[in-house]
Amino acid sequence: MTTRAHTYADIRLAKDSSMERYLHSTQRLNAFHDGIMMKVFLTALQKHEETNGAPPCLFTLFLLGSAGRCEQGTLSDQDHGIVYELHTDDTADYFLTLGQTFSDGLYEAGYPYCEGRVMSSNPIWCRSIEGWETQIHSWIKDETLDTIRSLHMICDARVLYGEKTYISSLKKQISALVNNNRHLLKRFFENIQYMKKSVGLFGQIFTEQNGQHTGALNLKQAAFFPYVNAIRVLAVKEGIEPSSTLIRMKALKQIPAYASRINECEEAYRMLLDFRLRALKNATDYGSSHYIHIDKLGPIRKKELRHILKTAEALHHYVQRLVEKG
């Protein structure tokens, strides 16, 4: 126990001391996070094997959310799950305990627990292949806001460790089901339909009115979410499996009907990534890293931001029309 805590603490120290070197590029930063999480997982696996033996079958550890999309900032909470091959109670216990060990390890390494409990320590996110297939079917059948939200999450899954094909087949399953049913695709979009309006009639940018971040724009809510969500819907519609928004855009551009629209969006989205990196560099803490102070931007940067936000809104409406047409 002492050794493990010591090891995780070491990983955390190494992480905190070298993170700054990777802040200049979203890609590098995410490769760095992947490395850290992999270290944590291998440590957790080793500890787990010492008491519970080797894994009883093939399995996959996957990341979800911003980590799944390779879009993490300096710090985000953990979102992950496990798929394993054998559908037995013993295997279920084995991987659930492994999930718990990994999740605790991540926490000790500086990744807060997920408030929504999207973690492989939760039986909902730690299942056999068969279990996952049944779960996805039932989520689709229920089609409530919550279950569709879970499907959205699976679409952003990315393998960190283990067998690659499991996640791909789950995504194929979702894509096929959603595409065979126009109503379902609509439900899929409706889940992300709420978009906080961030640019007004006169081009004014709506900022926080109260609190520590008064006068600032929440970049994550106002800009990232609309892009990520709309592109995810298109990706599912077109059966594109990768979870990174940029890679999804690249794949979508190959489809002539989308080419010009996505080109425009990609340019704006890259601009947004750049905005975020600058914000990260200036941020004093994690909480403020999502916020951009509008008044501190020069006229050109402000114009860029307006362009980013307006393009996001246009993309959102474009996808909405597309989904409604079927």
Next chain:
Amino acid sequence: MDDMLYLMNSLWVMLSAILVIFMAAGFVMLEAGSTRMKNAGHIAGKTVFTFGLSCLVFWVIGFAFIFGDNANFFIGLSNFFYSGYELEDMNLSSSVFFIFQMAFAGIAVTIALGGFAERAKLSVYVLFTILFSAFVYPVVAHWIWGGGWLAEHGKQDFAGSTVVHLTGAMAALAATFLLKPRIGRFNKNGSANAIHGHNQVFTSLGVLILWVGWFGFNAGSTLSVDGGFFGYVALNTNLAAGAAAVSALIISWVVLGKSDIPTILNGALAGLVAITASCAFVDMWASVVIGLIAGILVFYSARLIEKMGIDDPIFALSVHGIPGIWGTLSTGLFATPELATIGQPGLFYGGGFTQLGVQAMGIFVSGTFAFAASFIILFAIKKALGGLRVSEEEEIMGLDMSEHGSYGYPEVFANHTNQAISGEK
């Protein structure tokens, strides 16, 4: 016929007095809804109590200071302890006139106390109510309504944009300066946190009660049924309130991206405050314009006041202060020659800047006096009581418990207390 008119006037003004007194119910709902649950019983109860106290002060000296004879520059000096006799030159029952004026004094102090919310000691409410009702409100009311020097200049303030609302708001401003913001209202970097009121339904009902009460406030200020002019005044009042609610909704929607309920409610009140001075002097289209502008002013002034680091929990300054100033100025712009029975027509009706100047002077002098006098009174109270605020612990606990020993919402808080006692979580 004269007897008939006397009775009709008395009846109408009595009805209006009841409406104005009922505005206190509006303030109970408005203030309680706009503040937190832990202070709800205190806020509601003290509004009833201070209204009652101010009525007594008005009976003892307030009326005498405003309307009494043998006046000096500040106050009149007769009719103390009024006993129901008929006053000269009145075409209605003097007792009715007295109670109508008494209600106005009560409303002025209620507005002032809005600036004290959620942090002042109960004893401060008691002392300030007495001193404000004795020495602040009567002076301004005497100047403008009691035949004082501003009345001689032809200052137009039909029902009290300056006398009641600005005076109350300036006292509230003095209080916010001396009381300082509530715990948690501002961050170290100067940014403000919203301390949301606990019940927007209460606040909305409060606004609507005030809106209805305002027909007594404004239309009742005709003091007469002659020619049915009160209907015209009431209609102007209603139009301004409606216009201001609409413009407040639009401006908050445009600027914030979402229409803000407190802004809409404050907008309606701001329209009412603004039209109070001018409701008998302007055309109906002008009352719409006055209302529209008031609705926009209330939105921006609330933001400005917050930016200045002033904690105005129930918007006394942005609802009664700034719109009070605007309403008083508006008659200097829009008063028509036919309706300007006091003073001159406004700037837009060929009256030049004369009336506008008188209005501005009235605002400046009355506002400055109300602020300075209230500041001195509060400063003296602060010295006498060793502070105006409850302790930090009491503020966090809530004034229901700290000042009165029982909660306005016992089921909500009593559970916590019981659990704390029994050691449960």
